[in-house]
Amino acid sequence: MIVLGLETSCDETGLALYDSELGLRGQVLYSQIKLHAEYGGVVPELASRDHVRKLIPLMNELLEQSGVKKSDIDAVAYTRGPGLMGALMTGFVALVSGGHSQLMAAYGIGQYELLGESIDDAAGEAFDKVAKMMGLPYPGGPNIAKLAEQGDPNAFAFPRPMLHQDLTFSFSGLKTAVSVQMKKLGDENRDADIAASFQEAIVDTLVKKSVKALKQTGLKRLVIAGGVSANKRLRERLEADLAKIKAKVYYAEPALCTDNGAMIAFAGYQRLKAGQQDGLSVTTTPRWPMTELTNPEQA
Numbered sequence: 400m401i402v403l404g405l406e407t408s409c410d411e412t413g414l415a416l417y418d419s420e421l422g423l424r425g426q427v428l429y430s431q432i433k434l435h436a437e438y439g440g441v442v443p444e445l446a447s448r449d450h451v452r453k454l455i456p457l458m459n460e461l462l463e464q465s466g467v468k469k470s471d472i473d474a475v476a477y478t479r480g481p482g483l484m485g486a487l488m489t490g491f492v493a494l495v496s497g498g499h500s501q502l503m504a505a506y507g508i509g510q511y512e513l514l515g516e517s518i519d520d521a522a523g524e525a526f527d528k529v530a531k532m533m534g535l536p537y538p539g540g541p542n543i544a545k546l547a548e549q550g551d552p553n554a555f556a557f558p559r560p561m562l563h564q565d566l567t568f569s570f571s572g573l574k575t576a577v578s579v580q581m582k583k584l585g586d587e588n589r590d591a592d593i594a595a596s597f598q599e600a601i602v603d604t605l606v607k608k609s610v611k612a613l614k615q616t617g618l619k620r621l622v623i624a625g626g627v628s629a630n631k632r633l634r635e636r637l638e639a640d641l642a643k644i645k646a647k648v649y650y651a652e653p654a655l656c657t658d659n660g661a662m663i664a665f666a667g668y669q670r671l672k673a674g675q676q677d678g679l680s681v682t683t684t685p686r687w688p689m690t691e692l693t694n695p696e697q698a
């Protein structure tokens with residue numbers, strides 16, 4: 400069975416073909432980063448226009464690249480709302496994207512339990528906002544991570560917000576602390592140290608809360624997804640700290656951490672296999688908490 404996945408939920412146009420026998424047959428991804436960079440963030444009107452412009456050419460490129468004919472496609476899966484994380488994986492999912500930071504227990508397709516989430520800025524958002532303060536281009540995460548490689552993560556003791564409370568995340572105070580520190584430094588350029596210390600505060604918080612959630616639920620597998628899961632320091636720290644509690648962290652290759660068509664094609668295949676499919680009417684759900692996704696067994 401071949402499933403076409405279409406991802407157009409934000410600023411990437413991603414298309415992919417997932418084959419139940421052969422795995423990923425091909426994928427194409429077009430990023431609108433350049434288009435939005437001069438505005439410092441995603442402009443929704445420009446984003447949708449650009450998706451329309453790119454979809455058909457990308458579809459043709461995908462078919463050519465993979466050698467699949469249009470008539471070979473059995474089903475189409477598209478992102479209907481945020482957080483459509485279809486990988487059938489019982490275990491644990493931390494979503495650390497630009498829009499949300501959530502700790503979610505995943506017991507099967509459509510069976511998700513929200514354990515904790517960000518009440519203000521998500522991790523990716525904090526990366527982007529601090530990058531903007533430092534004059535780094537959008538999207539900020541990868542740029543901060545790069546600068547942090549030359550800095551000292553212990554140079555500044557930035558706060559780890561709500562570390563000892565429940566599984567809630569709050570990163571807006573951290574952003575303010577960075578801004579105060581930058582003002583104090585004035586003309587002194589300590590950008591690499593700021594970047595490294597800020598990144599360490601975010602990573603430390605994400606790691607400690609993930610460990611707490613694993614202990615609380617007794618689960619042993621942590622899946623990290625979303626743009627921030629591409630962060631090297633986060634991966635290193637999770638690998639080290641989870642080994643101590645005999646748990647394991649799973650993540651995708653960096654290119655598949657942000658929005659892409661492959662995750663949608665695979666999610667669509669899992670749902671189809673579980674007997675869940677819709678007709679040809681197209682619907683969208685801009686705000687769609689994962690916990691409200693249906694479980695195919697109950698659908």
Ligand code: KG4
Nearest residue numbers: 496497498523540541625626627630657658
């Ligand atoms: O999951 P995603 O595409 O977000 C939404 O769809 O909302 O992830 C984008 C976010 C951006 O905030 C970006 O700065 C961050 O992921 N990001 C990173 C890294 N790569 C992307 N943050 C930290 N380190 C990275 N290497």
